[in-house]
Each structure stands twice: as structure tokens, then as C-alpha cells.
Amino acid sequence: MRRRLLLTAVAVFAAGGAVAQVVTHDLAVQAIMATAVNPAALAFWAGGNDPPEGETPAQAQARWDAAVAGAQVLQAKGRELLTHSRPGRWDEFARMLSDGAVQGEAAARAKDVDKAFEIGGGPIYDACNGCHKAYIPSPARLP
Numbered sequence: 313m314r315r316r317l318l319l320t321a322v323a324v325f326a327a328g329g330a331v332a333q334v335v336t337h338d339l340a341v342q343a344i345m346a347t348a349v350n351p352a353a354l355a356f357w358a359g360g361n362d363p364p365e366g367e368t369p370a371q372a373q374a375r376w377d378a379a380v381a382g383a384q385v386l387q388a389k390g391r392e393l394l395t396h397s398r399p400g401r402w403d404e405f406a407r408m409l410s411d412g413a414v415q416g417e418a419a420a421r422a423k424d425v426d427k428a429f430e431i432g433g434g435p436i437y438d439a440c441n442g443c444h445k446a447y448i449p450s451p452a453r454l455p
């Protein structure tokens with residue numbers, strides 16, 4: 313259940329990327345997404361996901377460490393997205409990402425899987441999804 317929700321989230325972003333290919337790209341924002349936000353989100357989500365089968369304690373520690381680091385990157389990139397502000401709710405979504413990632417970092421430090429899941433599927437997912445829905449044109453709206 314948990315795993316399914318987060319994989320669905322990833323598929324939505326992948327689709328957003330494909331759609332973005334047919335419109336004019338904001339190269340700076342695209343690079344922030346591809347090189348930082350997306351990998352950081354995947355690392356954070358892995359904290360709230362079901363552990364891989366047969367995970368050793370050392371591997372679990374590494375997964376949580378990566379989740380903490382991912383949350384820190386999301387905080388920094390949320391702030392950086394404010395410097396690429398656009399009219400509308402852009403700043404709100406950027407802040408939702410960085411504020412959500414502050415809570416996310418605390419949950420990952422505490423290795424609180426339920427809290428990490430809740431934050432990953434809540435404010436962090438809502439920031440990604442809200443911003444993409446508002447600023448990446450859907451195929452239906454293209455000529």
C-alpha cells in the first residue's frame with residue numbers, strides 16, 4: 313500500500329517530464345529538478361517506504377542517512393526555487409516544499425517511518441504535484 317502510493321507519485325513526475333519536452337523549457341528550473349529535487353525526493357521517500365527485503369541494519373542506516381540528506385537538499389532547493397519565482401502560487405509551492413522538508417528531516421532523523429510516509433505523501437508530494445499542475449502545460453491544453 314505504502315509502496316504503491318509513492319511509486320504512483322514518481323510516475324506522475326515522469327509523465328510531467330515527458331510533457332515538458334514539447335514546451336519551451338525553463339532550463340534553470342529543469343536542471344534543479346533533474347539533478348537535485350527529483351533524486352532528493354526519491355531518497356527521502358525511500359525513508360517512508362517499506363524497507364527492501366533482507367535489508368541489513370547497516371543498509372537501513374544508509375537509507376535513513378540518505379533520507380535526511382535528501383530532505384536537506386529539498387529545503388535548499390525549495391528556497392532556490394523562490395529565486396525563479398513566477399506569477400501565481402509558485403512561491404507557495406516552493407515554501408511548501410522547503411517547510412515540508414524541514415519536518416521531513418526531523419522524521420528521517422527520528423527514523424519515524426509513519427511520519428516520513430505522511431510528510432512524503434503530504435506536503436512534499438503536494439508541492440511537487442501542485443506546482444507541476446499549475447506550471448507544466450498538460451497535453452490537453454496544447455494546440
Ligand code: HEC
Pocket residue numbers: 325326328329332336337338339341342345346349350353393402403405406409436437439440441443444447448
Ligand atoms: C515551485 C514549483 C515546483 C515544485 C515545488 C516542484 N517542481 Fe518539478 N518542475 C517544475 C517546473 C516548472 C518543471 C518544468 C521545467 C521545464 O522543463 O521547463 C518541473 C519539472 C520536473 C521534472 C522533469 C525534469 C526534466 O528533466 O525535464 C521532474 C522529474 C520534477 N520536476 C520533479 C519534481 C519533484 C519530485 C518535486 C517535489 C519533490 C518537484 N518537481 C517540485 C516546478 C516545480
